[in-house]
Structure formats: C-alpha cells, structure tokens
Amino acid sequence: MTWEEARRLFPVLNRIAYLNAGTFGPLALPTIQAMEAELEVAATSGRIGHAYFERVLAERAGLRERLAALVGVEPAQIALSSSTTDGCNIVLAGLELAPGDEIITTSEEHFGLLGPLQASGAHIVVTDPDPEAIVAAVTPRTRLLALSHVLWTSGRTLPVRELRDRSGLPILVDGAQSVGAIRVDASGLDYYTISGQKWLCGPDSTGALVVAEPDRLRVARPSYFAQSSYEPTGRFEPREGAARFDSNWLSAASIAGLLAALGVAPRWCYERAAEQAARCRELLEPHADLVAGDATLVSFRTEDPPAVVKRLAERDVQVREIPKTGLVRVSCGWWTGEDDLQRLVDGIRS
C-alpha cells in the first residue's frame, strides 16, 4: 500500500488538516464500515444467542492477540480496557499502597495518570521529566515510577526501560502518546497503558493495559470477566492471565472497529510518522518557538494559545492547546501530508 492509497482511506483528511490525533485519531473507512456492519448485525439478528456471544468473545480474544503483538508482549499479559485512564486506575487500585508509600511521577503528566495516582493514597513525588532527576528522587519508600513514555505536553520521549533498570523499581508507563505513534516494546515493563482511540485510530473508549505479571496485582475493580468461578460472597477464582483485569464488555462494533483500524496502519507507519514530525519541526522552526521533543507531537510556545488554535480552526487546521503551559500542540501521524503541514504554517504566519 502506498502512502497515497493509505491516506485516501480517511474521508476526513480531504477537508481537514487533522493535527490532533493525540486526542482522537482520524477514522478510516474500513474502521467505520466494520462498525456499521456490526450495528446492522445487532439490529437485524440481535445481541442475543449462543453463537453471537461465542463470536464476540472470539473476536475479543483476537483483539487481545493483536494488541499483544503490537507492543511485543504475550496475549496473557493484555487486559482490555476503555482508556489509558482506566488502565492507570486498575494498576493503582490493585497495588494497595499506603500513605507512607511514595510514587515518583513527572511535572508534565496528564490527569489520566495523575488522578489515579492521587486516588491511590500514596505520597506523590513530582520531579522534572528528566532521567537524572527521576532517579535522584528514589528513596527506600518509593514503590513505583509512574510516567509517560511520550510526554503529552512536548512530545519528549522518556527512557522508560532505562529508568526501570536504574531505579530497580516497578514502572507504570502511560502509553497514551506512544502506542501507534512510535514503535513500542513493552516487554519487561511492569504496566503499560494503551489507547485505542488516539494514534491507533480506533473507536472511542477502547484501549488496553499490559500487566507483565498478572498474578502479582490484586483485582481491585472486578468486572464479570475477572472470574472463572465465584462463591455467593463474591470470593472468586481469577481468570488466567491479565484478562482478569478486563474492565468491561466491549461492543462487537468497538472490537471490529479497533481490529479494522489496526489492519489499516501500514508496515512503514512509524518511519513515516517520524518523518512528518521532523518535517513539521523544520517548517515551523522559522515561525514558532518550538519546545524540545522527539516523538510525533510538536509543540510551540505562544502568547495566546486559544487564539492561535481558533485562528487555525477557522482554516480547518485542527490542533490543540495544552492548558496552563502556553503551548500549542501539533500531532503528526503517518497519514499527515506536506499539504497539511503547509496549511499549518500558512495559518500560523497569517
């Protein structure tokens, strides 16, 4: 598949310079069609009967396998979730931390991680998103590192594997801005969250959580999928593997849509996305105060981010601001073209 062929699969790109996949990715026609086909099945044959449930559960298993392969782990290490926030909550609630325990995070994290951290009851230690600062913050009371693989603010990549090795601590990696954007190898990382709706261009409210050692995390928030058998008190035998952490039923349409979206991404997607992000930096450099970053998000400082975002939106160039930072953020995907970036630059210069 050539880039031109792949790009034509996204109707929305005809009109919009779609530069906010960091919130929601564009939806491809095969993704929409897969979802519509499942809606038709539900309408005419019903969400009912043994064969229907067997099929949806088989597709659920297929999705688990695909996501596992995507990030280099075993299917038994994948829980299906509805968001990266969901994944963070599953981990933080399951760890059963106490106020004397410490978790190290960075000063540039999203509330999707920070909220669950706060709810854990542990003491949250905030450092600069700098490897030396993070390692220096470790104390005998530190129980976990919890931070992004790619910072949602600047697009900077943190060396998560190195941080785990140097600290000797388990790590929870927020993969909201990494999976689908850059090549991710989550093997050997303790907990890693995946969003289906951002860089993977899947349906809303889909995602996953890698749990490297499922037996070592408590099921603190059981769904029906948590158990293989249970007693009248609710005491239960957990299912095998990370499936015990599956947070909810997923509609047949959501599963089919995410599988279709995963099928749309070309082999060369990461290289192409990196090229487009580099090209975006190159084009913006003379016109904008760029902040350092190396993944597929490109951010720049400006006096009035909401005004810049609004002005660009009037030209159908869609980017976002990062509140309280003075930053405007541009998301470059493998589907991004030179024309999108030129429209961005024209809008900024206007």
Added chain:
Amino acid sequence: MTWEEARRLFPVLNRIAYLNAGTFGPLALPTIQAMEAELEVAATSGRIGHAYFERVLAERAGLRERLAALVGVEPAQIALSSSTTDGCNIVLAGLELAPGDEIITTSEEHFGLLGPLQASGAHIVVTDPDPEAIVAAVTPRTRLLALSHVLWTSGRTLPVRELRDRSGLPILVDGAQSVGAIRVDASGLDYYTISGQKWLCGPDSTGALVVAEPDRLRVARPSYFAQSSYEPTGRFEPREGAARFDSNWLSAASIAGLLAALGVAPRWCYERAAEQAARCRELLEPHADLVAGDATLVSFRTEDPPAVVKRLAERDVQVREIPKTGLVRVSCGWWTGEDDLQRLVDGIRS
C-alpha cells in the same frame, strides 16, 4: 404510538422471539440510525475541534438529565457509567471499607455486584433474599445493604426503600433488572445502578449510577471528568455533583443511541411489560415449574436448562439459563407480543 407501531421499530423482532432483554435489549431502528449518523459525522468531519467537543459534552449533559428524570432524581445525582458493574465498583471503592465492616447482600446476586463487594475488603454477609432475613442480619458493624431491586434469577422485586428505612443503613441497589422494566423511583436511595443496554434497549457499555449525596463518597477511581482543576501531584477539586464519578468518555454514537432508545419507549411501557410478564406466567403455568417472581423476568426450573435453551434457540426463541440454579429465564418487555409467548410455549412443549 400504538403497540403495533412501536413494535415495528425493532427489525430483530420480525424473526426472533427476543426473550433475553435481561442480558441485552433489542435495538430499535431509531437507535441504530442515531448511532450510524454519529459514525458518519465522525468519519467525514472528525472527532475533532471545539464545536465537536462542545456538542458531545452538551449531549452528555442532556443524557444525564434524561436518566435523572427516568428514575426521579436530580441530574446532579447522576454519574454516567459503562455498566451496573462499573457503578457498583465506583461505590464500593469510594466507601473505603475495612475488614471489620460488614455488608449485607442476598444469596441471589449477580457477580456484577458480588465482585465489587468482595473487592471492597469488607466482610460480606449473605442472607436469603427475604426482607426479614435481611433486617435480622444487621449488626453494629453493618455499613451497607447491597442488593438487587429485581433479582436476576427469579424476577422477584425486593422492597428496597422499606429495607433502607427498617435497617437505617445506606443502600446500594443493583438496578440491572429494574430500570426500563418496572417504574423506578430512586429518590432517597443512596446508590442505584442503571444499565443502558438491557431494558432501556440502548447501546452496549452504557449506564449510570445514582449517588444521592455526591460529597459524601470519595472519588476512588477518577477519570478526566472527576476534576474541575488539579495540581501537579494530581490533587484535585472535584466537579460539582455526581458527574465527578463519570467513569469514562462516551462516544457521540453511544450517547445519541441511548437518547434515541429512551425516546422510543412509550409512556405505557411499564404497564405493557407487566401485562406481558403476567401473560407469560399464565401460558407457562401448565407446562413449567415456575418460580415466584413479580417483575418482567419469568423463570422456571427444569432438569437440563442448557438443553431447553438450545432447543428453543433452534426455533429462534431466545432465552437464557441461570448457571448452577437449574433455572431457565424468560425476559418479557413492552415490545413482547402474544406470538413470541406462544412460540415459547410451543418450544417448551415440543
């Protein structure tokens, strides 16, 4: 709208005697169309831009209002969730119970309640689903009653308001088999879970949770919606009302679908559903060993439930078994017709 007109809105009812709304309700054409319309918008205009998010958030607020009106509470007492299980987890995690605390539940609850009860760490006291037995089980250590409004096994209704009054304890009501099936007044009840996908005939993974006094429950599992502002440690100011417990982003299609489904249900839906359940009991009485029940689920004992379910399914009569109970369960909705029930009886007699 006459019954015939309303029934014709469900394509699936043309072929299938759809008697398992207790798992998933049938989907009406307006519901499917509302979801497809949102998928088209997402495909062509994108899940992007200020106007899009403003609109989805406004529809989210509209859904909160509709669900509040449905069960007789204030919109500020409604959290949007993705299932009744989700609602139970939000409550049980938020109550911060200790092993010395007791919760009373009944011997006929679904794992969607039992799992979260077990995960709470409290001691779970199981009684017969009998008001006297429940009240007799109260001790000075009891912190909560947690039980179904309508038992998923038999369709028996429990007097939840009376139980709350007599015990003087807060109550968590699992509304999986009540909301949409029988008229529900959740006002004055502490916590009440709602499923969108069952008797309300809405999209998969939709639902809500009533929290009568949002300020008195901890936000133990924050999503982005939990906060109105936050600090770098994640410490946050909760949003006003029960919206702070909203468990996740809901797709525009899910919101539109559930709103459409709520619009399909006729004024007379509860009376008609009760009539059909009574008629089902009347028709089955000579041929089946019915168990006592009074809501819209009708269950009967049989030697080999899976075989009965399978035999009926071969005739496109869809019911379910309740594992480990010897019961086959029939769900009667306002859309159920005499023909559906006759097909059921014919299948059982064959």
